[in-house]
Amino acid sequence: LLALNVRAREVITTPLSFVATAASVVHAGGTPTFADISDRDYNLDPQEVAGKVLRGTAAVLPVDLYGHPARFDELAESAGDKVKMIEDAAEAHGAMYRGRKAGSLGHVGCFSFYSTKNMTVGGDGGMVTTNDKRVADDIRKLRDCGRVSRYEHDVFGFTSRLNTANAAFGRVQLKHLDEWNERRREIAAQYHRRLRGLARVVLPPMGDQEVRPAFYVFAIRCEDRDALARHLGDNGIESAVHFPPIHLQPVFREAYGFSPGEYPKAEAAAEHMLSIPMFPGLTAPQVDFVSDKIIEFYGGRR
Structure with missing residues (x-):
């Protein structure tokens, strides 16, 4: 969200998810708003999203709830070309939508490796996926104290690195x-x-x-x-x-x-x-x- 510059802008997401989905919008300086779900799959309803998109909407944040991918193509059409799609794939490791893996359906995908998930890292951890080099580079900096080099920092970052022991645990889990x-x-x-x-x-x-x-x-x-x-x-x-x-x-x-x-x-x-x-x-x-x-x-x- 920070890498996509949602500060002081609106992000539409689902009210039926873990609280962290919407809390992330607040932490990034954006304003969370909600659209209702579809009874078909309990994910964001594209028609409800279409009625919520405003000129100041920065992103739509669908959740692949219970491991069932949201209808991303319809959601993207409802949101329009100028609105970014951020996929909360925290519950959908390995799920598929129209031949694509969860985590690749939006501009950015977000995974959780919490201990109850389909694959874990032996503790808390997560992963961000994107095919946008600029976004990837910004996220790498943000997770590592805003670091450009060892002692040079050009943004206010965080200490959100996944340690190597947890990462090794996850690499083995991924094989299964x-x-x-x-x-x-x-x-x-x-x-x-x-x-x-x-x-x-x-x-x-x-x-x-x-x-x-x-x-x-x-x-x-x-x-x-x-x-x-x-x-x-x-x-x-x-x-x-x-x-x-x-x-x-x-x-x-x-x-x-x-x-x-x-x-x-x-x-x-x-x-x-x-x-x-x-x-x-x-x-x-x-x-x-x-x-x-x-x-x-x-x-x-x-």
Whole structure:
């Protein structure tokens, strides 16, 4: 964001993501604004973005939520040629959109290597991808104290270097990413076979010829979400909520005056999404056990 000079300008992003997506806009000196999501994939809705773009809009920041790539071609068309596209691919390592890998869909792509992600670095870390040499050079400086040479600094930078031990860990993990992602897709397909048609549950999209998700999580949209989470927990099954809406976080409400009801699709989804177990080491009997307990909770009604 700093390398793309969004200072004092507006950046449009999704309210359904981890808070860091929008907080990064604030840290870069920009103003975060939101557009609602599509119920089709829970990502930014291109039509909603089209209605939000103003003369001062610097960038659109879509999120590949749950490992499912956003509709970048439609979003770029909605935003227009003068607006930069910054891809939050933190949950989409190895996902594909129209023959392109996540992280290559915008002017800049951003990955997280946090310990829950599809590949990690044994601690906190991340990566920025771009094919713009000027942006790449600026980001290299910004992450390294604004350094031009050892003791010369021409911008106010940060200490955001990934240390070599973490990087080495990540390089080994990267060799297994395709294999692990394929296992995630197999697990997702098994969940779909077991839970398809279950009353009061909507399963995540499996992808098609254009989109190949990476299934960072397997998030179901369900009625009585919190009661289902308790039922799963009582049976030794962990689940999680991804994510409460960003615009309703206390800090964003206080700073920008957001209020409930502004982004109804995102708010409705946030009330009903539950992430059930998803990781490459999950066995077929374990997937069946989780599925059985969900079916049990809903009385097997289809």
